[in-house]
Amino acid sequence: EAGVAQSPRYKIIEKRQSVAFWCNPISGHATLYWYQQILGQGPKLLIQFQNNGVVDDSQLPKDRFSAERLKGVDSTLKIQPAKLEDSAVYLCASSLGAGELETQYFGPGTRLLVL
Amino acid sequence: QQQVKQSPQSLIVQKGGISIINCAYENTAFDYFPWYQQFPGKGPALLIAIRPDVSEKKEGRFTISFNKSAKQFSLHIMDSQPGDSATYFCAAVRPGDRDDKIIFGKGTRLHILP
DSSP: OOOOEEEOSEEEEOTTOOEEEEEEOOTTOOEEEEEEEOTTSOOEEEEEEETTEEEEOTTSOTTTEEEEOTTSSOEEEEESSOOGGGOEEEEEEEESSTTOGGGOEEOOOEEEEEO | OOSEEEEOSEEEEETTSOEEEEEEEOOTTOOBEEEEEEOTTSOOEEEEEEOTTOSEEEETTEEEEEETTTTEEEEEESSOOGGGOEEEEEEEEEEOSSOEEEEEOOOEEEEEEO
């Protein structure tokens, strides 16, 4: 079974630039999550999708971050404009459904460095 | 406000020894407590999890001990091996109708000496 795919794996940008990350979840997984993991900390949930609808984006800095999952499969996370403090690993995860964290799998993450 | 406190920040254990990582939570609404293992360059992977209706859960060399009254839970790794060297995160989950309010600890970097 293929895992959660993410791209790119690494990205270096200058502050105020824009960046986008892509995630392809495990086939059949209805719930998709984006997490931010700052160095030395645990992941922090940014947004959770159920199919193509947002069920929780309470910790997403909406003035600069946006995410979509238009067809209920792939998802993109965008930062515009980036700040230095956005340097982190952005993890995508998917699960069969909400409340089924036993089925949650993480992708390898995209490591973002903002200069 | 940090809702899940994890300690220690780093841990060195001899091969064959017992590794113990502790976590404490504040919100009594949490009802699911997973532990994740993360290797460098990889995403976290679910290792073992427990619900508050039991005090202990064991899977192979990994055991979770849960103390509901103290709002604490811990991960024990028996017969620790060099391959167990990784960062471990505890987490706590508060149920929602459609979302999973999951809060992670800050992680423990475990190193097993060969």
